[in-house]
Amino acid sequence: MAFSEFRSLDEKSLIEYIKAEPALSSKLGSNLDDIKIKEVGDGNLNFVYIVVALGGSFVIKQALPYIRCIGESWPMTKERAYFEALALREHGRFSPEHVPEVYHFDRTMSLIGMRYLEPPHIILRKGLIAGTEYPLLTEHISEYMARTLYFTSLLYRSTTEHKRAVAEFCGNVELCRLTEQVVFSDPYKVSQYNRCTSPYLDRDAEAVREDNVLKLEVAELKSKFCERSQALIHGDLHTGSVMVTHESTQVIDPEFAFYGPMGFDIGAFLGNLILAFFAQDGHANQVNDRKTYKEWILRTIEETWNLFHKKFIALWDEHKDGSGEAYLPAIYNNPELQRLVQKKFMEDLFHDTLGFGAAKMIRRIVGVAHVEDFESITDASKRAECERRALEMAKLLLKERRKFQAITEVVLAIRKLQ
Amino acid sequence: MAFSEFRSLDEKSLIEYIKAEPALSSKLGSNLDDIKIKEVGDGNLNFVYIVVALGGSFVIKQALPYIRCIGESWPMTKERAYFEALALREHGRFSPEHVPEVYHFDRTMSLIGMRYLEPPHIILRKGLIAGTEYPLLTEHISEYMARTLYFTSLLYRSTTEHKRAVAEFCGNVELCRLTEQVVFSDPYKVSQYNRCTSPYLDRDAEAVREDNVLKLEVAELKSKFCERSQALIHGDLHTGSVMVTHESTQVIDPEFAFYGPMGFDIGAFLGNLILAFFAQDGHANQVNDRKTYKEWILRTIEETWNLFHKKFIALWDEHKDGSGEAYLPAIYNNPELQRLVQKKFMEDLFHDTLGFGAAKMIRRIVGVAHVEDFESITDASKRAECERRALEMAKLLLKERRKFQAITEVVLAIRKLQ
Ligand SMILES: Nc1ncnc2c1ncn2[C@@H]1O[C@H](COP(=O)(O)OP(=O)(O)O)[C@@H](O)[C@H]1O
Ligand SMILES: Nc1ncnc2c1ncn2[C@@H]1O[C@H](COP(=O)(O)OP(=O)(O)O)[C@@H](O)[C@H]1O
Ligand SMILES: [Mg+2]
Ligand SMILES: [Mg+2]
Numbered sequence: 081m082a083f084s085e086f087r088s089l090d091e092k093s094l095i096e097y098i099k100a101e102p103a104l105s106s107k108l109g110s111n112l113d114d115i116k117i118k119e120v121g122d123g124n125l126n127f128v129y130i131v132v133a134l135g136g137s138f139v140i141k142q143a144l145p146y147i148r149c150i151g152e153s154w155p156m157t158k159e160r161a162y163f164e165a166l167a168l169r170e171h172g173r174f175s176p177e178h179v180p181e182v183y184h185f186d187r188t189m190s191l192i193g194m195r196y197l198e199p200p201h202i203i204l205r206k207g208l209i210a211g212t213e214y215p216l217l218t219e220h221i222s223e224y225m226a227r228t229l230y231f232t233s234l235l236y237r238s239t240t241e242h243k244r245a246v247a248e249f250c251g252n253v254e255l256c257r258l259t260e261q262v263v264f265s266d267p268y269k270v271s272q273y274n275r276c277t278s279p280y281l282d283r284d285a286e287a288v289r290e291d292n293v294l295k296l297e298v299a300e301l302k303s304k305f306c307e308r309s310q311a312l313i314h315g316d317l318h319t320g321s322v323m324v325t326h327e328s329t330q331v332i333d334p335e336f337a338f339y340g341p342m343g344f345d346i347g348a349f350l351g352n353l354i355l356a357f358f359a360q361d362g363h364a365n366q367v368n369d370r371k372t373y374k375e376w377i378l379r380t381i382e383e384t385w386n387l388f389h390k391k392f393i394a395l396w397d398e399h400k401d402g403s404g405e406a407y408l409p410a411i412y413n414n415p416e417l418q419r420l421v422q423k424k425f426m427e428d429l430f431h432d433t434l435g436f437g438a439a440k441m442i443r444r445i446v447g448v449a450h451v452e453d454f455e456s457i458t459d460a461s462k463r464a465e466c467e468r469r470a471l472e473m474a475k476l477l478l479k480e481r482r483k484f485q486a487i488t489e490v491v492l493a494i495r496k497l498q
Numbered sequence: 499m500a501f502s503e504f505r506s507l508d509e510k511s512l513i514e515y516i517k518a519e520p521a522l523s524s525k526l527g528s529n530l531d532d533i534k535i536k537e538v539g540d541g542n543l544n545f546v547y548i549v550v551a552l553g554g555s556f557v558i559k560q561a562l563p564y565i566r567c568i569g570e571s572w573p574m575t576k577e578r579a580y581f582e583a584l585a586l587r588e589h590g591r592f593s594p595e596h597v598p599e600v601y602h603f604d605r606t607m608s609l610i611g612m613r614y615l616e617p618p619h620i621i622l623r624k625g626l627i628a629g630t631e632y633p634l635l636t637e638h639i640s641e642y643m644a645r646t647l648y649f650t651s652l653l654y655r656s657t658t659e660h661k662r663a664v665a666e667f668c669g670n671v672e673l674c675r676l677t678e679q680v681v682f683s684d685p686y687k688v689s690q691y692n693r694c695t696s697p698y699l700d701r702d703a704e705a706v707r708e709d710n711v712l713k714l715e716v717a718e719l720k721s722k723f724c725e726r727s728q729a730l731i732h733g734d735l736h737t738g739s740v741m742v743t744h745e746s747t748q749v750i751d752p753e754f755a756f757y758g759p760m761g762f763d764i765g766a767f768l769g770n771l772i773l774a775f776f777a778q779d780g781h782a783n784q785v786n787d788r789k790t791y792k793e794w795i796l797r798t799i800e801e802t803w804n805l806f807h808k809k810f811i812a813l814w815d816e817h818k819d820g821s822g823e824a825y826l827p828a829i830y831n832n833p834e835l836q837r838l839v840q841k842k843f844m845e846d847l848f849h850d851t852l853g854f855g856a857a858k859m860i861r862r863i864v865g866v867a868h869v870e871d872f873e874s875i876t877d878a879s880k881r882a883e884c885e886r887r888a889l890e891m892a893k894l895l896l897k898e899r900r901k902f903q904a905i906t907e908v909v910l911a912i913r914k915l916q
C-alpha cells in the first residue's frame with residue numbers, strides 16, 4: 081500500500097491518496113479527472129486542502145509532526161488529528177448543524193476528510209474585521225456551546241461514561257501542554273516566543289510579568305485547566321475556529337479538545353469578541369466609523385452568554401430526570417433547590433468564563449500568537465492604543481471577575497474602557 | 499497451573515497458593531510445615547489473612563467480585579485490588595515509613611501480599627475507642643498526607659506524567675461510584691441502605707434529606723470529587739485505614755485510590771477524629787471521664803492540620819525550582835508572590851478539607867456504613883445524643899466552611915457544640 085505509513089502529502093500525492101480511498105473518491109462523483117486541489121491552511125498548525133471535482137467536494141486536513149507556522153524546530157504530535165476527529169464526531173453528534181461532518185479519518189496519515197464549508201463561508205474573525213453582522217451567530221454558537229458542553233458533562237452522563245472518555249482524552253496531553261505554555265505561562269514570564277507591538281507596549285508587557293495579583297489569578301485558572309474534567313471542550317474556540325455565512329455557523333479545528341473546564345470554551349469565544357471590539361477603532365475610517373458595528377459586537381457578547389445560559393438551563397431541565405449523575409433527581413427533588421443549584425452552577429461558570437476569556441485576551445497581546453483583528457491595523461501606534469485598552473480590560477476581568485454578577489456589567493465595563 | 503484463573507481462597511487453598519509462589523514462600527523461611535493462617539478481615543469489603551511461619555510472616559488480602567459485608571447481591575469489581583496495589587506502591591515510594599511494603603501482587607487472583615503489621619499494631623479507630631494516646635500520630639500522618647499528596651500533584655509533576663497517571667486511575671471508576679453513592683448521595687435521599695439510631699435520629703436524618711443548603715453544598719463537593727484530579731488520593735482515609743503503635747503509623751487499604759481532590763483525604767482523617775471526639779462521652783465511665791482524652795483528640799485535630807500545612811509548604815519550597823508544572827519558577831519568582839500563591843492554595847485546601855470531612859461525618863451517622871466509635875455505645879439513647887452533636891457539627895462545617903480561617907476556630911466550634 082502506498083499510504084501504509086505516514087507521509088506528508090502535497091497537492092499531487094493527495095490525488096493519489098483520494099483515488100485509493102473509496103470513502104473520499106465516492107464523494108467526488110464518477111469523473112475524477114478534473115479534481116482541483118488548493119492548500120488553504122491559514123491556520124497555525126496544520127495543512128488544509130480544498131478538494132473540488134464536478135460531482136462533489138470535501139476538505140482534507142493533515143497534521144504533520146510539528147507546528148506549521150514555526151517549523152520542525154517545534155515538534156508536536158501528529159496524533160492531535162486523532163483527537164480532532166474524535167471531537168468533531170462527538171460534538172457533531174450533539175450539534176450536527178454547527179459541526180462539519182467527518183467523512184473519513186486515517187490515523188496513520190493523521191488525516192481527516194470532512195465537509196467543505198463552501199463560500200460564502202468565511203472565518204468569523206475575518207468577518208469581524210470586515211465589519212459584517214451575522215444575525216444568527218449568537219443563536220447558533222450558543223446552541224453549539226450549550227449542547228456540546230451539557231451532553232459531555234456529568235449533568236448528562238454517568239460517571240462510568242465520563243471517566244472512560246476523560247481517560248481517552250488524557251492522551252491529547254501534548255496539545256494541553258501547548259495551551260498551558262502559550263496561554264497560562266509565557267505571557268507572565270520572559271520567553272523567546274513572546275511578541276508585542278514594540279516599543280509601545282513594552283512597558284505594558286513588562287507590567288503583566290510583574291503583576292503579582294494577575295499571576296495569582298492565572299495560577300488558579302491554570303489549575304482548573306489542568307485538573308478539572310468538566311466536559312469535552314473544544315479547547316481552541318476563538319473566532320478563527322468558527323466559519324460563518326449569514327445563515328450558517330460552523331465550528332472547526334477542535335484539535336485541542338479534552339475534558340476540561342467549560343468556561344475555557346465560552347471564555348475563548350467571548351474574549352475574542354472583546355478583542356474584535358477593541359480592534360474596531362483601528363479599522364474605522366471616513367466611510368465607516370464602526371460605531372454601529374461596535375454596538376453589534378457588544379450585543380453579540382451579551383446575547384451569546386444570555387442565550388447560552390438559557391439553552392444550557394433548558395437542557396438541564398429537560399434531562400433532569402435522566403441518567404446524568406451530578407444531581408440525582410431523588411436528591412434535587414424540589415423546584416426551589418433545582419433553582420438554587422442551577423444558579424450556583426451558572427455563577428461559577430460565569431466567573432470561570434470571564435477568567436479564561438481574559439487569559440485568552442492577554443496572551444493574544446503579549447504572547448506568541450497574535451490575532452488578525454489587531455495585526456491588520458497597520459499603524460503601529462494606533463494598534464498599540466487598541467491593544468492597550470483590550471489589555472486593560474482583560475486585566476480587570478481576570479482580577480475582578482468574581483465581582484461581575486451579569487454579562488451587562490461586563491458590557492458596561494467594556495464601554496467605560498473603550 | 500492451579501491458580502491460572504481467579505478463585506476465591508480460604509485458609510487451606512491459600513497454603514497451596516503460597517507454596518507455589520516463591521515471592522511469598524521465600525518470606526517464610528525454609529520450614530513451610532508450620533504455616534499458621536488466620537482470616538482477620540474486619541473490614542467491609544475484602545478478605546485478609548495473616549500468614550505466620552517460623553521464619554517470617556506477611557498478610558494476604560484478596561478482593562472478591564462483590565462487597566463482603568453485603569454479599570454477592572452487591573457486585574464490585576475485583577480489579578480494585580489492582581488499584582490498591584498500585585496505590586500502595588506509589589504512596590509507599592513517597593512515604594515508605596508509613597505504608598506497608600508490597601511483596602507480591604497477582605492481578606488474576608486480585609491478591610496482594612504485603613508486610614504484616616504485627617502486634618501491638620492495632621487499627622487507630624480501636625485505639626481511639628479505648629482512649630489511647632499516640633504521641634507520634636500527628637507527626638506521622640501529616641508526613642504521609644503531605645508527601646503522598648504533594649508528590650503526586652502538579653506541584654511536583656509534569657502535565658505529561660500527571661495525565662498518564664490520571665488516565666490509569668480512571669479505571670478505578672467502580673470504587674469512585676461507590677463513594678459517590680454512599681458519601682454524596684444516599685444520605686441526602688431515601689435509600690434502602692441508610693441506617694440511623696432509630697427512633698432517636700429519625701427526624702435528624704429526615705432533616706438532612708430536606709436541607710436545601712446542605713444539598714447545595716454537597717453537590718459542589720461531589721463535583722470536585724468527580725472532576726478534580728488534583729493528586730493521587732487514598733480515597734478512604736478514615737481512622738479504620740490506619741494501624742498504629744506508640745512508635746509506628748501505617749496507612750493501609752487504598753483500594754479507593756484515584757486522582758481526586760486532596761481535601762478528600764485530609765477531610766476523611768480529620769472528620770473521623772471529630773467523630774471519635776463526639777463518641778467519647780458515650781465511652782466515659784466512673785473510672786475514666788474521658789475529659790483528658792477529649793483534649794488530646796482536639797490537639798490531634800489541630801496538630802494534624804498544622805503539621806500537614808507545615809510539611810506541605812516545606813516540600814513546595816524545597817522543590818519550587820523543580821519540574822512541577824503548576825507554578826513555574828520563571829513566573830512565581832519572588833518571595834511575596836510565592837507566599838501569596840501558597841496562602842491561597844492552602845486556604846482553598848482547608849475549606850475543601852472541612853467540606854469533605856463534614857460529608858464523611860454525615861454519612862457515618864445517617865448512611866449505610868457506621869463507625870465503631872458510635873456503634874460500640876450500647877445505650878441507644880446515649881449513642882443518639884453523641885451522634886446528634888456530631889451531626890450538628892458536620893452540618894455547620896459543611897455549610898459554613900468558608901467562614902473558618904484556621905483550624906483553631908474549628909476546634910473552638912467543636913468545644914461549643916460538645
Ligand atoms: N471544513 C472546512 N471548509 C472550508 N474551509 C476550511 C475547513 N476547514 C478548515 N478550513 C480553512 O482552513 C483554515 C485552517 O483550518 P484549521 O482547521 O483552523 O487549521 P489549523 O489547525 O492549522 O488552525 C481555516 O481557517 C479555514 O480557512
Ligand atoms: N498489613 C496488615 N497487617 C496487619 N493487619 C492488617 C493488614 N492489612 C489489613 N489488616 C487487618 O485486616 C483488616 C481489614 O483490612 P483492610 O485492608 O482495611 O480491608 P477492607 O478493604 O476489607 O476494609 C484491617 O482492619 C486490619 O485489622
Ligand atoms: Mg485553526
Ligand atoms: Mg441550530
Ligand SMILES: [Mg+2]
Nearest residue numbers: 123125333335
Ligand atoms: Mg488548529
Ligand SMILES: [Mg+2]
Nearest residue numbers: 541542738751
Ligand atoms: Mg478497611
Ligand SMILES: [Mg+2]
Nearest residue numbers: 541543751753
Ligand atoms: Mg477497603
